[in-house]
Amino acid sequence: MASVTLDSVTVDFPIYNVNSRSLKKQFIRLTTGGALNNDESHKCVVVKALDNVSFHLEHGDRVGLIGHNGAGKSTLLRVLAQIYEPTAGRIHFDGKVSPLLDVMLGINQESSGYENIILRGLLLGLTRDEIMQKTAEIAAFTELGDYLSMPVRTYSSGMQLRLAFGVATSISPEILLLDEVVGTGDAAFMVKAEKRFNELIEQSSVVVLASHSNDVIKRICNKAILLEAGKVKYFGTIEKVFAHY
Amino acid sequence: MNNIPTKTRTALAFTDIKDGFSKWNIWILLSWQDIRMRYRRSTLGPFWITLSMAITIYTMGLLYGHLFKMELAHYYPYLAASMLGWSLISSLLTDGSGIFIENEHFLKQIKLPYITFILRATARNFIIFFHNIFVIIPIIIFFHVSVNLFTLLFLVGLLVIWINAITFGTILAILGTRFRDITQLINSLIQVVFFLTPVMWSPAILPEKYQYLVKLNPFAQFLELLRNPLLGTPPSAYAFAVTLAITLVGIAGSFFIFARYRARITYWI
Numbered sequence: 428m429a430s431v432t433l434d435s436v437t438v439d440f441p442i443y444n445v446n447s448r449s450l451k452k453q454f455i456r457l458t459t460g461g462a463l464n465n466d467e468s469h470k471c472v473v474v475k476a477l478d479n480v481s482f483h484l485e486h487g488d489r490v491g492l493i494g495h496n497g498a499g500k501s502t503l504l505r506v507l508a509q510i511y512e513p514t515a516g517r518i519h520f521d522g523k524v525s526p527l528l529d530v531m532l533g534i535n536q537e538s539s540g541y542e543n544i545i546l547r548g549l550l551l552g553l554t555r556d557e558i559m560q561k562t563a564e565i566a567a568f569t570e571l572g573d574y575l576s577m578p579v580r581t582y583s584s585g586m587q588l589r590l591a592f593g594v595a596t597s598i599s600p601e602i603l604l605l606d607e608v609v610g611t612g613d614a615a616f617m618v619k620a621e622k623r624f625n626e627l628i629e630q631s632s633v634v635v636l637a638s639h640s641n642d643v644i645k646r647i648c649n650k651a652i653l654l655e656a657g658k659v660k661y662f663g664t665i666e667k668v669f670a671h672y
Numbered sequence: 673m674n675n676i677p678t679k680t681r682t683a684l685a686f687t688d689i690k691d692g693f694s695k696w697n698i699w700i701l702l703s704w705q706d707i708r709m710r711y712r713r714s715t716l717g718p719f720w721i722t723l724s725m726a727i728t729i730y731t732m733g734l735l736y737g738h739l740f741k742m743e744l745a746h747y748y749p750y751l752a753a754s755m756l757g758w759s760l761i762s763s764l765l766t767d768g769s770g771i772f773i774e775n776e777h778f779l780k781q782i783k784l785p786y787i788t789f790i791l792r793a794t795a796r797n798f799i800i801f802f803h804n805i806f807v808i809i810p811i812i813i814f815f816h817v818s819v820n821l822f823t824l825l826f827l828v829g830l831l832v833i834w835i836n837a838i839t840f841g842t843i844l845a846i847l848g849t850r851f852r853d854i855t856q857l858i859n860s861l862i863q864v865v866f867f868l869t870p871v872m873w874s875p876a877i878l879p880e881k882y883q884y885l886v887k888l889n890p891f892a893q894f895l896e897l898l899r900n901p902l903l904g905t906p907p908s909a910y911a912f913a914v915t916l917a918i919t920l921v922g923i924a925g926s927f928f929i930f931a932r933y934r935a936r937i938t939y940w941i
Contacts, residue, residue, distance in 0.1 A: 440939060441939060441940075443940075448850075448851060448852045448853070449851060449852070449853045450847075450851035450853055450854060450857065451853055451857075453851070505780070505938075508782070508783055509783040510779070510780060510781070510782070510783055510938055511938055511939065512935040512938075524783070526781065526782055526783070528781045528782075529777070529781045532777065532778070532781045532782060533778070535705055535709075537705070537708050537709055537712045538705065538708070545701070546698075546701055546702075546705070549695075549697055549698050549701065550698065550782060550784070555697065
């Protein structure tokens with residue numbers, strides 16, 4: 428029974444220009460009291476990526492994040508993944524968070540398929556024993572056979588995606604975070620991948636999904652959050668939110 | 673919603689460090705992967721590192737031994753032990769400032785303790801060091817360098833350097849993420865430090881009134897901690913005292929900086 432609570436979460440992004448990125452230029456500015464290099468360009472612009480966001484998600488919630496580009500969908504996912512710690516406000520999780528923001532994360536070209544299963548499994552928070560138990564099942568799903576002993580650089584891009592998808596979806600998440608659902612390989616494999624993907628979602632207690640495809644969100648989610656310029660514009664059941672969108 | 677517990681910066685930093693060390697299977701695996709990526713598809717594999725180090729030491733020894741008019745039986749072991757230590761220290765320093773930048777794709781996609789990446793870079797450089805160390809074996813045999821109980825002290829030296837690599841690596845990595853010109857700055861400083869530190873030359877050939885140049889150089893003390901045991905002699909009490917003091921300052925300083933800026937790292941990337 429996982430749950431997530433956000434209490435007035437704000438994320439401010441500093442946007443640095445070349446000068447404020449340079450220690451040398453900062454040093455010149457300090458030592459000369461701003462007499463040199465005083466072109467105001469050292470000032471740093473702050474962008475409010477999330478503004479006072481509060482909501483509560485409970486077991487059974489499948490939440491779609493919708494909004495235009497730059498509305499804060501990815502930032503919100505990264506805050507939920509604990510990658511960005513909010514500049515203000517608080518978050519509380521009951522349950523383990525599993526972010527699947529980039530399916531290809533940690534896939535190494537020089538390592539074999541099996542070695543990649545181990546590394547990716549460890550990154551997903553599995554223990555070595557758990558990975559060993561799952562390896563046969565993952566191998567069967569990817570249909571890569573003997574290729575799994577070969578370096579990943581010998582794979583086609585479709586095969587690489589199959590491997591990455593196979594490992595990434597082998598977990599049993601409590602709170603699952605997804606950034607755009609990926610398409611995988613040929614048509615026959617797509618059917619299989621979709622089945623596995625749906626199983627993954629069914630197993631999860633809470634799912635948060637960001638997508639530009641309204642169809643995907645309508646199919647998977649029962650709730651939605653409409654973001655606009657970093658603010659929650661609307662949060663509610665899927666039908667009500669789309670009525671506002 | 674007022675029942676959300678808040679943790680202090682110190683507690684969060686401490687958790688990060690603890691979790692980072694406990695994820696040893698991740699950082700060791702990633703550091704081996706780094707080695708493999710660097711020498712992929714070459715027949716000798718990582719032993720290219722050993723070979724290039726061997727060529728450097730064996731040719732430099734011959735040239736500089738004659739230039740400094742030193743007996744080769746003494747100069748060769750000295751140079752080999754110094755170069756091994758120096759290559760470890762200098763590569764840790766040059767890698768340090770780029771640690772978080774090179775791990776951007778991890779830091780932005782998944783929550784892992786920040787310390788994991790510091791430990792990854794440190795482990796990678798230590799693996800290279802353990803490849804390099806083979807270079808000194810023929811020298812020890814050929815020039816009859818004494819191997820005794822003091823030789824084991826080199827493990828103590830390695831431990832001290834490992835701790836400092838983590839603490840100062842953390843400081844450099846945080847600075848390097850915020851200020852992107854740190855890497856160039858360190859690369860040019862390291863050249864100067866190489867000539868100022870007794871790597872190629874022995875402190876013995878320096879006149880008495882200039883000995884303070886070696887005494888005041890912290891790198892010379894860390895180097896002594898590795899070099900002397902490899903040559904079968906104990907490091908001086910002075911070297912131990914200086915490195916111990918630097919280690920303690922480094923632990924305190926890096927923890928303070930890490931606790932203060934930890935949450936900002938992903939924002940700066």
